[in-house]
Amino acid sequence: xxxxxxxxxxxxxxxxxxxxxxxxxxxxxxxxxxxxxxxxxxxxxxxxxxxxxxxxxxxxxxxxxxxxxxxxxxxxxxxxxxxxxxxxxxxxxxxxxxxxxxxxxxxxxxxxxxxxxxxxxxxxxxxxxxxxxxxxxxxxxxxxxxxxxxxxxxxxxxxxxxxxxxxxxxxxxxxxxxxxxxxxxxxxxxxxxxxxxxxxxxxxxxxxxxxxxxxxxxxxxxxxxxxxxxxxxxxxxxxxxxxxxxxxxxxxxxxxxxxxxxxxxxx
Numbered sequence: 001x002x003x004x005x006x007x008x009x010x011x012x013x014x015x016x017x018x019x020x021x022x023x024x025x026x027x028x029x030x031x032x033x034x035x036x037x038x039x040x041x042x043x044x045x046x047x048x049x050x051x052x053x054x055x056x057x058x059x060x061x062x063x064x065x066x067x068x069x070x071x072x073x074x075x076x077x078x079x080x081x082x083x084x085x086x087x088x089x090x091x092x093x094x095x096x097x098x099x100x101x102x103x104x105x106x107x108x109x110x111x112x113x114x115x116x117x118x119x120x121x122x123x124x125x126x127x128x129x130x131x132x133x134x135x136x137x138x139x140x141x142x143x144x145x146x147x148x149x150x151x152x153x154x155x156x157x158x159x160x161x162x163x164x165x166x167x168x169x170x171x172x173x174x175x176x177x178x179x180x181x182x183x184x185x186x187x188x189x190x191x192x193x194x195x196x197x198x199x200x201x202x203x204x205x206x207x208x209x210x211x212x213x214x215x216x217x218x219x220x221x222x223x224x225x226x227x228x229x230x231x232x233x234x235x236x237x238x239x240x241x242x243x244x245x246x247x248x249x250x251x252x253x254x255x256x257x258x259x260x261x262x263x264x265x266x267x
Contacts, residue, residue, distance in 0.1 A: 009071030010036035016124035020153025070095040081108035099262040101162040102136030129155035134162035170258035
């Protein structure tokens with residue numbers, strides 16, 4: 001595979017992918033270019049840090065690349081795809097924007113344009129993303145190889161129908177923020193018992209890390225809860241409060257609100 005990859009947008013997710021790709025000298029990309037119209041200082045830092053090429057005008061770069069990764073916000077995509085439509089000649093178009101599925105892209109790009117949608121999460125910044133992705137109708141094996149190179153650079157990935165990627169946007173993409181909110185509340189509770197903020201951070205971080213590792217071993221959340229919470233014990237009392245306050249229902253409402261907003265934020 002010999003591919004030239006253009007990023008339109010130079011935000012955190014673009015940098016996470018670039019960082020992962022440049023760690024592998026055999027990634028197959030002969031040229032990686034990053035474009036960002038407004039932040040020239042950011043472009044210069046990316047160039048110096050990762051050895052990529054940079055440009056303040058993506059339009060001059062489109063026909064020099066085989067694959068184009070759109071790393072700009074969802075609301076920019078309608079106009080961005082409209083402009084790309086008059087410029088591309090069979091390039092593989094990929095987006096990391098919430099709510100921008102292959103059907104949406106195919107409707108705005110020339111007929112038979114290969115398009116894919118990947119939904120990484122914040123773990124991409126340390127190579128630990130759990131990404132979901134969906135491929136359009138015209139994605140072939142050579143395009144998939146490009147996609148797998150990008151996805152493997154930032155962690156694990158699961159291919160799903162685009163409707164399921166929509167439905168799981170909150171679970172894999174946004175839920176880390178919910179977890180951080182939970183962690184923040186636990187840290188505040190710890191500090192209220194007169195430990196230092198640094199101690200609270202260490203306690204909560206390692207508790208979460210160990211708990212995630214237990215899940216990774218294959219035990220169900222219900223089984224693990226039962227292992228921690230003996231009947232009538234103190235942990236069971238804490239779980240009773242969470243249940244009384246509809247903790248599970250609240251999480252589901254947050255998931256639905258996230259997904260509803262993502263679906264409505266395209267234009």
